[in-house]
Amino acid sequence: MKHTISALVENKFGVLARVAGMFSGRGFNIETLNVGPVEGGKFSRITVTVRDGNHSVDQCVKQLSRLVNVIEVKDFSSSSAFVARELVMVKVKANSQTRANIVEIADLFRGKVIDVEPDSLIIECTGNPNKILAFLNMIEPFGLLEMARTGNVALERGKLARGDD
Known part of the structure; x- marks a missing residue:
């Protein structure tokens, strides 16, 4: 587990x-x-x-x-009473034929293009680990050049801040 x-x-x-x-x-x-x-x-x-x-x-x-x-x-x-997110930044091969498809996939996952070069794009995407995995599976066929991933950050849902109980 x-x-x-x-x-x-x-x-x-x-x-x-x-x-x-x-x-x-x-x-x-x-x-x-x-x-x-x-x-x-x-x-x-x-x-x-x-x-x-x-x-x-x-x-x-x-x-x-x-x-x-x-x-x-x-x-x-x-308990299931928490929210977890992670960030991934990927540098993907991109040319004039594939750029629009890559941007469309990024938009589907609410990703954001943060750098554009003639032969590549850098995209950031945040979400739960399953969303990040699905995003990577969709973007990988275009050719991943580099990737950086944060790992989970998590907070408990609904409880008052420390010291407020």
């Missing part, structure tokens, strides 16, 4: 290394890892996607919450 785990941490030196090391030290392969500052840079949100396989993620989440500088940890996989 795939687990999306979100940790709100203090934005301090070594926190990311401790979090990643905790997962790898317990035999988990991190599929995606996304980190970004929140709340004016004092905190960061780390979003990790792992598969549990033979290991229990529950114990891992408990140990993660005990790490120094970790404020809050949530395993979103135990």
